[in-house]
Structures are given as C-alpha cells and as structure tokens.
Amino acid sequence: MKRKEILRKYEARPDNLLYILHDIQDASPYNYVTEEDMEEIADFLDLPYSKVYGTATFYSMISQKPRGKHVIRLCDSPPCHLMGSESILDLLRDELGIDVGQTTPDMLFTLEITSCLGVCGVAPAMMIDEEVYGNLNPKKLRKIIKDYREGII
C-alpha cells in the first residue's frame, strides 16, 4: 500500500503534516487526499482527525475531491489579468468544456485558478502540474492542451 510506504519515510512529527499531505496527494492517481488518508495520517502523527482535516482543508492546493491527471492552474493575479488572462480562461473553458474547479469527464484535466505564479514578466501564464507556461495566446494554449491530450508532454 502506497500510503504506508509514504508514511514510513517520515518521522512522526506534527510539522511533517503538510509534507505528508503533499506526498500522498501526488501519489494519488486522482490528485487528492481521501478521508481514509487523513485518518491514517492522524493515527500516524498521533493528532486528532480534526487537526489533520483542518490543515488539509485550509490550503488551496490540497484537494479533498478527485481531480484530473493534470491540474491546470491559470494565474489570475493582476499582472496576468492586465495582460489578458480572462480571455485565456474563456478559451480554456471552451477547449476543456469545464468550468473552474471542475474536472473533464475523462479525468485528464482539472481547471483551477491560482494566485501569482511569480512569472509576471511573461504574463499571462499558467502551470500544468509542475510545468510553467508563459506568454500564452490562443494558438500556444491549444497546442499545449493538444500535446497533453496526445501524451506528448
């Protein structure tokens, strides 16, 4: 069981909680942490379940519901907004057929909005999983999505 292996890597210290949540989420094929995950983490760290749940739900990058294989995070901070992130968002909605916070039926993509990605110099920008894409325009965006769909990236 993956969860046990992940927990074994850590010392049972409460400050490891966020790391463990990240790790378990990354290992999940659907990019999220389940109730059972949180229960087991609580046992492992000897914390009340409510503490684990509290931390997991506080941070926007930890999800409690299944997400797609690839998580698209479109930057919606002011520099990106000024440079047209809104029309990029419209295009993403169109291209994927989903709204923000939703996942495509084939479980390939989840669309999210993120605060600043720190690449304001190449706004508008987005991050897919851990890859950052800047200077987005419709053509570039379509190509990136296509490459992910075809498994090239």
Next chain:
Amino acid sequence: MAHRMNVLVCSGASCISNNSLKVKEALLAEIERLDLKREIKVIETGCMGPCQLGPVLLVYPDETLYKKVQVADVREIVEQHFLKGRPVERLMYKSPLTDELVHKSRDVDYFKKQYKIVLANCGSIDPESLDEYIAVGGYEALGKALTEMNPDSVLDEIKISGLRGRGGGGFPTHLKWMFTKNEKSKEKYVICNADEGDPGAFMDRSVIEGDPHTLIEGMAIAGYVVGASKGYIYVRAEYPLAIERLEKAIAQAKETGFLGENIFQTDFSFDLEVRVGAGAFVCGEETALIHSIEGKRGTPRPRPPYPSASGVWGKPTVLNNVETYANVRHIILNGGAWMAKIGTETSKGTKVFALSGTIKNTGLAEVPMGTTIRELIYDIGGGAPEGHEIKAVQLGGPSGGCVTPEYFDTPIDYESLTALGAMMGSGGVIAMDETACMVNTAKFFLDFTCFESCGKCVPCRVGLKQMYGILDKITKGEGEEEDIEALETLGKTIKATALCGLGQTAPNPVLSTIKFFRHEYEEHIFEKKCRALVCKDLISYEINKDACKACTLCAQKCPVDAIKGERGVVHEIQQEKCISCGNCYDVCPFGAVMRLSGEN
C-alpha cells in the same frame, strides 16, 4: 581546461516557460555535432532579469546578448557565431531609442541603471554548482564571520549598513536580530520567508533559483549572530524549481561542511530545512507562516509576543525574507559602511523591483534606493508600449497603493512611498495604462484579498467582503452617491482593526485609487461611464454604419441574435437584446463595431 567560449542560458522560470531548456539541449547537440565540446561550455544560469526578451542567451567573452532564441535559431548561432565569429545580428538586442544593434550586454539600456548586489550572481553563475559559487567569493563571508568576528561585531556591521527588511515592512534587520539574540533560550531558530505571494513580485523566486547558496550563507550568518543552530526556509509550493534548486544547494552545503556540525572548525553548528507551503497567501504573514511550518492551519495570531521572543515551537525566532538575507554576505565582506553609502538617508543599499503589467521591459531590476519611480519605469522599464501612456503604477501589490505620473519623480525609499499611500512591499511594480479601469483594478485586488483572507478576524473576513460588494455594485452601474464615503470609512476601520498585515493593508488599493482617481469612481457612479471600457455592464456596442461592410460575421458570432442585418444590408445592434459580450467587437475585420460608455 578553460573554454574558448561560455554560453549562459537563462533558466529562470520565465525563460523556462518559453522553452529555454529545449534551446539548451539543442545547443549541446549542435556543439556535440560540430565537435566543439572542448572549446565551448554551456551553462544553465538563474534569471538574468529581462523576462520579456526570453529565452535569453549570453555569450562570453564577447558579451553578446541574444534574445527570444528558439530551437530553430540554434544551428545558425553555433555555426555563424561560435564557429565563424560572426554574431547573428537578427537575434541581438536593438536599442529601442536608436534602433541600433547593441553589441555588448552591459550597454543594454535595461542593465545600465541597475546596481546589482542581491542579483549579482543571478544569471552569471550556474546555480547548481557550489564550485561556481565559491569561485565568486561564496561562503567567504561566513568564514570571515565565524573565524575573524564574533556575533556582536557581525551585528554591528549589520547595524552600520542600515539594512532593513526587504519583505515589506522595512523593519531594521539588526534590531530583529538583536531582540532574538538577547532572548535567553537554548533553542532558537532562523526562518526565511520565501512565501512570495504578492502578485507581481518574483525577485525571491529568482534569487533562490539563480543563487541559492547566497540565501543559505546569509541565514547561517544570522544563526551565528542570534545563537540558533537550526533554520527553516518556507517556500511556496507554486515554485517547484526554486524548491528543487534550494534542496540541492542545501545538500551540497551539508556535504562540504558549510552547513552541519562545527562549521569552519568552530563551535558553530547550523542546519537548514526546506518547508513547502500549499497555496495560502496569508502564510506570508510571519505568525501564520510559523503556524504553517508547525504543520497547522496558516492563520495569524496577535502580536506581541513577536517571533523574536516566541516564534516557531514557542522559541525565539528571527524571521527575514529572501532578499534581506541575500544582502548579508555582501555586508560582511565589504563592511556595513560600504552599504550605508548607497541609498538615501533612511533606506540603504539596493532594492530589487519586479516590473510587470503594461510596460515594455518586464522583468527584474535592482536599483539603489533613492532611484526615482520615473527612472525605474521609463529608463529601465522602457515605459508603456507604443501608442499607450502609463497612468499609474501599483507599488507593493495588494497591500500597496497606486502612484500617478505627477509623483513619478519621487525617489524610492520606505518613507517616501508610504507617504504617497503606497508601500515598498516586496517590490512589485505593476504598470497600468489607459486601458486599465482603476475601479475595476481595485475590485480585482480586493477580490484577491477576500479570497485569501483566512477568516479568523471579523474586520478582514466581513469588512473586505462588504467593500467588495460596494465596488461590485459600482462597476455594474448601480453605484450610489454615498458609496465612496462608505468605502473610505470601511477601509479605514479595517486598517485599524484587522488582526494581521493582510487585513491591515488590504484596503490600500481601494483607498489609494479613491485618492488619485476619484473622478473615475464618480464617473462610474453618476455618469455610468467606464472610461477605460473595461466594466462590461457600463459598455454598449454600436455599429458604425459608414464602416460596416455588411459581411454578417458579427451576426453569426452574436450568442443572443441581437444583430439585425444581412449580406448587403448594414447591420444594427438591438440594444435591448445585447448582453455586451464583445464578440462582435472582436470579430469585425473592419473595426466597424464601436465600444461606448456613458454616452446615453
């Protein structure tokens, strides 16, 4: 063996997002193909600064700067320049003023007015190579502090230098260190706040990605002064590359003995750990950050006690941001008096600014304190794109405020910006031209802080929401006379009563836009007009009958069939049906669709 040529490939996140790593691969392949491996060295560096030119290559010894290099350009560069000595002019930087080629990178306008201390190594060394860091004097400052100085004399130098916190508040660094040093505790901590959440600020990311050892060295020196043997660097999860390079650098430092037990054979031991956030802006606030390091919800708590007395695990903790620590080694090597000579009366040294928005040259620029806003956004940033004019710059992100052109000659320091109603913040500079609606911009910032509010205190949780509601009403054309006053009252109350820095500064963008752009608020409220043509509900579309060629394209794209007309018959928009989506405006090839606001 020395190489005939060094090719530096910018591998900051911005250039990587534009394919710089593929360019590097192509360079290596081409160099291999032509058997130049022994002559030419390709080096991945951190951010060089001019993001809008990326991917950027810098070729030494010629100092040729290539911009916007793509994989397809690589063969030409290698064959023509590296082999035959003829730089590829079409990829070189041209001065926007004279349109002439700039042959040496140092003559590029963007770099000329800069003074690099913090960013000195960013873009010039391989961030993953400890040897390169040592070759430029790396860890000499730590060695000097540990073997030739004592904690008091190090602290003295920091005091003389006048270094103040670069994360926003501008609190004197030596005081923070002294408070922690004076606490009696066996266990103390050094924390680096690398949770750079301010939209429009990306200097901390660049320092970590481009020169991670500088941060490690600065923190170790802080540890020596305050008597801490353990440190944490809290990095936001949105910066995977920074985390990767930092972890590598820490491992190298441990292996070589710059971190760990008995550093430089002294009694001083210091260890560092990276902690990763998970997407919460409020964690940039120091007490929230400490909670997050402890694995808790990242909510702030009232101060005092300050972290210097009770920080992580309730122990005395010194907490600074990346840029502050990055200054430390230079102060130790050159002396505090050296830095005190740079800058203004109250603000010493340099500050890194991140230029973004509607400005020609986006990217990072490090300038001495006291440089004027005008020099920063025109001489370095190049001003607005052709045909546009900058009407305001937002300084300090969602905690800061906007500054208008009549104040652009203000020399930048902590006090002068605060006096203008803006703040240094972390150094984000977002330029806005006439296409930005200031009411909408303020609403946008507030939307951000509302979303990021942790919800712990009422002024921030409820008050910001109320302010947002009023702004939303105004941008929808439903504003009323008393709204501006209500915004001001709410804003001032929230500033005075919120628990932490997030809430205390969140009303700033609204208050400063009211101060400088009151007329735009009044136009929205009384004339139902948005001069920037941004607020959808205040815009109507009409077809200019003289320009319309009756092609039906707009009618086809109209989602609500609001456009009358057919081929050969000039079109007309039925206002009662129109939802102001703007499709017709976007598709008309003849520019016949007009956007209007406040004209009826």
